Amino acid sequence: MTTSIADAPREHGAPGPAAPWVDTRVELGGLTLANPVMPASGCFGPELADLLPVETLGAVVTKTVFASARPGNATHRITEVPNGMLNSVGIPSRGVAEFRRSGLGGYAALDAPVVISIGGLSTQEYWRVAEELADTEHAAFEINVSCPNLERGGQTLDTDPRAMSEVVAGVVARSAKPVLVKLSPQLQTIGEAAKTAEDAGATAVTVCNSFPGMAVNPDRRTSELGNGMGGVSGPVVKPLALRLVWLAAQAAGIPVVGCGGIRAASDVAEFLLAGATAVQIGTANFAQPYVMAKVVEELPAMARRLGVDRISDLIGTLTIRAED
């Protein structure tokens, strides 16, 4: 199954004599994306269309949608940590029915393929969201398996391969579109988790969600966030995410979408070399609302610098350095 979104490669920048254009397209498990750049779930909204040419992105990704309305976590939900941020937003959602009625349209109008991120507090909930959105205008689902699972005492789904398998297979069965599975940063078993997702029918895995963390205010003797704990993201997690992408790409036969601390075309190159087929940009959007368009614009020059005229030729070509 191939959903072709880009009929022709996009041409960027001034064409050089040797490389008149750079082919920025990538094949992501049945999707052809015009380029590998998309936002990370929760770090993008149609509001950004005021500030950057969203139609130049490879795809857009919605905030995670739940079956029912939920308020999200206590405040404060956000703070800064050295070279990164910590959030405990807690994924507020207006529920799938409301998303279908009034949320999705804003994304669908953006003229870029829409990936809908779906969440659930139980297996049934994931399935329900997939079912209710199956016939809507979108390019793919991304299953956020890092949600606390009520059937497993609040553990995230991907700590339990059987449970994850069941959720993924059920969503795949309900969807005619590609299904990405977004993994949480399990430092030891990411390869197994990627393989589990693949075996359950996922067409790609996203690696990874934010890293569990905490910030403490010593003067007040309190946690900085209302929820106590949160997820760390931004530049500080880039080396951690790169390693996980590398491990997942080694283990799985399906494409990997890299995510964590990306904010420049050179970061994209690093993730592609480590084995990612596409990338997601989250935290960098906050300080630089135009960053994704800038990265897309810089991809051709980056590719030429690395000696390829097809971006996809970079994927997984990293060699582990031997002594010079």
Next chain:
Amino acid sequence: MSSPATLGVLAGERPMPTWARTQVLVNRPLTDRYRLLRFRSATIAARAEAGQFVMLSPATESGPVLPRPMAIYTRDAGSGSVDIVYGVVGSGTKALAALEPGATVVVTGPLGRGFVVHEETGHVLLIGRGVGICAMTTVAQDLAGTGVRVSAVLSGRHESAIIGAEVFRGCHGDVRLATDADETSGVAVLRERLHRGFDGDPPQQILTSGSARLTRMSGELAARWHATVQVSIEAHMACGLGYCHGCAAGDGDGTHEAPLVCRDGPVFRLRG
């Protein structure tokens, strides 16, 4: 901060933000605790409505990861410049304080819903404390010369710590200071003084920012004078645009999220 149950979302248009990579024109101390930073953005200066804010960060690789929300203190559509006034609190505002004129900043704005002065209003009372005053100076700017009377009560630790007095005076506002130093800033004393000052000629609208105590007092005064209250509040933010859901104005009602300060505020109607 007021509890979200008491906050109503004001009617109004969605803001039309832009972003700019632009140069710092001025960055200097304004009082002993606050600094003034001026940058150029013709679009933000032209579009900014009273009470709106910007998200601001130094354009450096190693600087803060999150932009900082800052109220638009004054703006001049003629010269295309925008001023913010900030207190140095932690790492982000320290990084702002270190910027030399000529340094590049990234600014997104104008953002949020500002103060709304109703057509039938003839007299507005502004009650602000500390850096909260910065959210209200643009109200006085906009009302100057319109015939609407502006009274301002500015509260702070001591007189030289109070920002904005000269802006309000420059806009022909009637300015009264209340300081901790001369013990005129306590709610009981201030309330008495405002009763005496305004019972004979009360405002139709009270606008407030910077203090939960003064917000509560504003509610009481409004009940006495049959006035309405709008309050500008703060929340930790990441996007400033309404998509990250970092800035909820409280903990919600168990099912639904509280209003978002960046999108539904920062100025809210205080429900009586």
